[in-house]
Amino acid sequence: MAYYSRLVGSGSYLPEKVLTNDQLAELVDTSDEWITERTGIKQRHIAAEGQMTSDLAREAALKAMDYAGVKASDIDLIVVGTTTPDDTFPATAVKLQAQLGMTRGAAFDLQAVCSGFVYSLSVVDAMIKAGQAKTALVIGAETMSRIVDWEDRGTCVLFGDGAGAVVLRAENGISENEPRWNQRRGILSTHIHSDGTLRDILYCDGGPSSTGDAGVIKMEGKDVFKHAVTNLSSIVGEALSANGLEAKDIDWLVPHQANKRIIDGTRKKLGMDESKIVLTVDKHANTSAASIPLALDTAVRDGRIQEGDLILMEAMGGGLTWGAALARW
Numbered sequence: 001m002a003y004y005s006r007l008v009g010s011g012s013y014l015p016e017k018v019l020t021n022d023q024l025a026e027l028v029d030t031s032d033e034w035i036t037e038r039t040g041i042k043q044r045h046i047a048a049e050g051q052m053t054s055d056l057a058r059e060a061a062l063k064a065m066d067y068a069g070v071k072a073s074d075i076d077l078i079v080v081g082t083t084t085p086d087d088t089f090p091a092t093a094v095k096l097q098a099q100l101g102m103t104r105g106a107a108f109d110l111q112a113v114c115s116g117f118v119y120s121l122s123v124v125d126a127m128i129k130a131g132q133a134k135t136a137l138v139i140g141a142e143t144m145s146r147i148v149d150w151e152d153r154g155t156c157v158l159f160g161d162g163a164g165a166v167v168l169r170a171e172n173g174i175s176e177n178e179p180r181w182n183q184r185r186g187i188l189s190t191h192i193h194s195d196g197t198l199r200d201i202l203y204c205d206g207g208p209s210s211t212g213d214a215g216v217i218k219m220e221g222k223d224v225f226k227h228a229v230t231n232l233s234s235i236v237g238e239a240l241s242a243n244g245l246e247a248k249d250i251d252w253l254v255p256h257q258a259n260k261r262i263i264d265g266t267r268k269k270l271g272m273d274e275s276k277i278v279l280t281v282d283k284h285a286n287t288s289a290a291s292i293p294l295a296l297d298t299a300v301r302d303g304r305i306q307e308g309d310l311i312l313m314e315a316m317g318g319g320l321t322w323g324a325a326l327a328r329w
């Protein structure tokens with residue numbers, strides 16, 4: 001029996017409080033013009049005091065479950081991609097499991113920073129194919145505002161808080177050995193990579209075993225930018241060729257929403273029209289693992305993404321980590 005993963009619902013959540021570029025310019029020496037020109041970001045959402053990553057994850061998860069028409073008792077796996085868990089342990093996913101009233105199956109967090117959602121999709125897809133899960137919640141959720149140095153204008157302008165979720169369901173049939181398998185609805189393939197030697201260009205200067213606190217984001221922006229353009233171009237090519245597909249077959253590019261200029265670089269490499277890109281970075285800045293499902297859910301709910309559309313998701317983040325997932329909605 002060959003299983004594959006079908007995407008059956010999405011949901012997203014942004015905290016109420018909005019911090020615009022102009023408001024940020026009152027806190028650090030920056031301007032709306034500088035931020036917009038360099039990144040495409042106009043505003044970010046900030047979690048309220050006491051509002052944790054699990055709270056954002058739960059809101060997004062409930063919307064995705066509602067969309068998919070699944071109950072907590074149907075779910076047997078929760079994976080939360082996050083770099084800002086509520087606590088050192090237990091995992092945010094386990095907390096969410098309890099909050100949803102799900103009493104069976106497994107729940108765990110996955111740490112791949114901005115690539116966390118693509119990594120989580122990859123792991124869950126493999127588990128579904130192996131028959132280890134039937135209905136899974138895959139979530140990207142972050143409170144990046146808690147690990148930002150609000151006095152460092154080089155990084156604090158870039159990040160925001162939010163969560164996005166999808167429900168994946170195991171389907172039977174249309175395996176990779178059958179003709180036209182790449183026309184099936186669901187995940188076609190996932191591709192993940194990392195290079196730990198590049199740790200120093202993007203990292204958090206703290207942790208439970210090093211400093212005992214969470215630390216703040218440190219980044220060499222120009223180096224990160226260069227690696228992002230190179231790695232994302234190569235991962236996109238890898239995903240397409242693994243499926244016998246070409247860039248012209250993609251209906252929607254749903255990229256990690258870090259920076260409009262990085263997204264434009266990938267788009268140009270693919271020769272895609274701007275109208276085929278789902279761009280939401282202006283609304284919520286870089287929400288790390290949450291950004292792809294936030295963008296995906298936006299385009300699903302506003303009707304751009306239709307049944308059967310081919311979606312290419314790609315991301316790069318601290319580690320460095322990078323990855324892509326090709327799927328039909």
Ligand code: ACO
Binds near residue numbers: 157202258
């Ligand atoms: N406002 C105003 N000026 C600023 C700001 C700011 N917020 N931040 C930096 N500057 C100044 C710098 O001090 C510098 O001034 P100087 O010339 O007097 O020294 C000048 O602007 C240029 O700084 P650079 O760092 O060279 O600016 P750059 O053009 O590289 O843009 C940016 C910086 C936007 C961070 C860019 O490098 C970038 O987008 N990198 C990718 C980073 C990223 O997306 N990281 C997210 C995590 S990884 C991921 O998700 C892919």
